[in-house]
Amino acid sequence: MKPETDTKQLNNDMLIQFLSSTKYRIYRHIALVLFLGAIFSSTKDTFIEPVNTYLKITFFLILMLLFYINMYVLIPRYVFNASYVKYFIWVIILFVVALLFFVSGRYLINPYFKFHYKASNENTSILLFTFITLIFLILIAASAAIKLFQHSIIVNQRINDLETVTIQAELEQLKNQINPHFLFNMLNNVNVLTQTDPEKASQVVMKLSDLLRYQLYDSTRNKVLLTAEIRFLEDFLNLEKIRRDNFEFIMSREGDISGVQVSPSLFITFVENAVKHNMDAENTSYIHVFFKVNHNEINFICINSKPRIEVISNNGNGGLGLGNVKRRLELLYHEKHFLRIQDDKDKFRVDLKIIL
Numbered sequence: 063m064k065p066e067t068d069t070k071q072l073n074n075d076m077l078i079q080f081l082s083s084t085k086y087r088i089y090r091h092i093a094l095v096l097f098l099g100a101i102f103s104s105t106k107d108t109f110i111e112p113v114n115t116y117l118k119i120t121f122f123l124i125l126m127l128l129f130y131i132n133m134y135v136l137i138p139r140y141v142f143n144a145s146y147v148k149y150f151i152w153v154i155i156l157f158v159v160a161l162l163f164f165v166s167g168r169y170l171i172n173p174y175f176k177f178h179y180k181a182s183n184e185n186t187s188i189l190l191f192t193f194i195t196l197i198f199l200i201l202i203a204a205s206a207a208i209k210l211f212q213h214s215i216i217v218n219q220r221i222n223d224l225e226t227v228t229i230q231a232e233l234e235q236l237k238n239q240i241n242p243h244f245l246f247n248m249l250n251n252v253n254v255l256t257q258t259d260p261e262k263a264s265q266v267v268m269k270l271s272d273l274l275r276y277q278l279y280d281s282t283r284n285k286v287l288l289t290a291e292i293r294f295l296e297d298f299l300n301l302e303k304i305r306r307d308n309f310e311f312i313m314s315r316e317g318d319i320s321g322v323q324v325s326p327s328l329f330i331t332f333v334e335n336a337v338k339h340n341m342d343a344e345n346t347s348y349i350h351v352f353f354k355v356n357h358n359e360i361n362f363i364c365i366n367s368k369p370r371i372e373v374i375s376n377n378g379n380g381g382l383g384l385g386n387v388k389r390r391l392e393l394l395y396h397e398k399h400f401l402r403i404q405d406d407k408d409k410f411r412v413d414l415k416i417i418l
Contacts, residue, residue, distance in 0.1 A: 094129075098122060124163070125201055128156060133205040141206070142213065157198050164194050224393040227386070251304055266304055273297045280326070288322040288360070292353060295333050299349065302337055308346045317355035324416070325394050329362055331387040332412045336366035339410060344370065362414040368407070391416075 099122065132153070140149035252270075255263035276294045280286055292315065299311045333351065340347040345367075352363040391399050391414075398417040404410070 095126070098125065124160065125197070128160065128198070129201055129205045131156065132202055133209045137206060137209045141210070153202060157195075160198060161191070161194055220393060220396065227389055227393060266301070269297045269301055273301065283326060285323040286326045288319050288324050288353070288355070291324060291326065291329060292319070295329060295351060298330070298333065299337075299351075306341070306347075308342065309348070310346060311349040312351065314350070314352045316353065319353065319355045322355055322360065322418070324360065324418075325390070328387060328390070328416075329364075329414075331384060332362075332364045332414070335384055336364055336410065336412075340366040340368060342367065342369035358418045360414075360416045360418065362412075362416075364412040366410050368410055 136149055136152050140146070140152070252263050252266050255266060273294065276290070276297075280290060280294075292313065296313050299313065303309050303311065329351075333349065336349045340349065347367045347369065349367075350363075350365045352361075354361040388401065391401060395416050400413075400415040402413040404413075
C-alpha cells in the first residue's frame with residue numbers, strides 16, 4: 063500500500079507543479095491550444111470551403127482571446143482584489159461584445175451555409191444565442207477555475223514557506239536572544255555605575271530588563287504595535303550608547319503611529335547591522351533611525367556611519383540576519399514593500415517602505 067500511496071502522491075505533486083509552476087507555463091499554453099485545436103478540427107463542417115476553415119480559425123482565436131483576457135486581466139485585477147461587482151460588469155461587457163460579433167457575423171455568412179435548414183429564423187436565433195451563451199460560460203468558468211486553482215496553490219506554498227521561515231527565525235532568535243558579549247559588557251558597566259552613579263545604574267538595569275522582556279515575550283506574537291517596536295529599538299540604542307562613549311543616535315517619528323501594527327522584529331535586524339558595522343575607535347559613530355507613517359504606509363530609514371577601517375565580519379555585510387529579514391518581508395508583505403540598501407564609502411543606508 064505504501065508504494066502505491068507514494069506513487070499517487072508523486073503524481074499529484076507533478077500535476078500540481080505542471081498546473082502552477084512558471085517553468086511549465088509554455089507547456090500549459092501549448093496543451094490548451096492543442097486541446098481546443100483538436101476540438102475544432104473534429105467538428106462537423108457547416109460551411110463551404112474555404113469559408114469553413116476561416117471561420118473555425120476566427121472562432122478559435124476569439125475564444126482564446128476571451129480565455130486569456132479573463133485569466134490574466136480580469137481575475138488578477140478584480141477577483142484577487144475582491145472587486146467582484148466590477149468583475150461581473152466586465153464579464154457581461156465581454157459577453158455582449160462576443161454576442162454582437164457572432165450575431166452580426168451570422169448574416170454575413172448566410173450564403174456560405176453548406177446545409178440549408180427549414181427552421182425559422184426565430185428558432186435559429188434562439189439556438190445561436192443558447193450556443194454562444196453556453197460556450198461563453200464554459201470558457202469563463204474554465205479560465206477562472208484554472209487561475210483560482212493556480213492562485214490557491216501559490217498562496218498555500220507561500221504560507222508553508224512562511225511557516226518554515228518563521229520556525230527558522232524563531233530558532234535563530236532563541237539562539238541569539240541573549241548575546242553573551244552584549245550582556246557581559248552591560249553588566250560590567252552596571253557594576254561600575256553602582257559605585258559611581260547608583261541612580262543611573264538602576265535606569266540601565268530597568269532598560270535592560272525591558273529589552274529582554276520584549277525579546278522573550280512580546281516579539282513572539284504575530285503582530286506588535288509599532289510604538290512598542292520603536293521603544294525596543296530605542297532601548298537597544300540607549301544601552302549601546304552607555305556601552306560606547308563615542309556613539310550617538312537619533313530616533314525620529316513622524317505621523318500618527320498609534321495603533322499601527324507590524325510583524326515583530328522587522329527593524330531590529332537593520333539596527334543591529336548598523337551597530338555591528340559602525341564601530342569607530344577614532345571618530346564618533348552615529349545611527350539615525352526615522353519612522354514615518356502616512357495613512358496605510360510605513361517608511362523606515364536607518365543610516366549609520368562607517369569607520370575608516372572596515373569592520374571584518376565572517377558573514378559579510380549584514381550576514382544571515384539581513385537575508386532572513388528580506389525573505390520575511392517577501393513572504394509577509396508580498397508586492398507590498400520596497401527595500402533599498404545603499405552602501406556608500408562613509409555611510410550605510412536602508413530605506414524600507416511597507417504598505418499595510
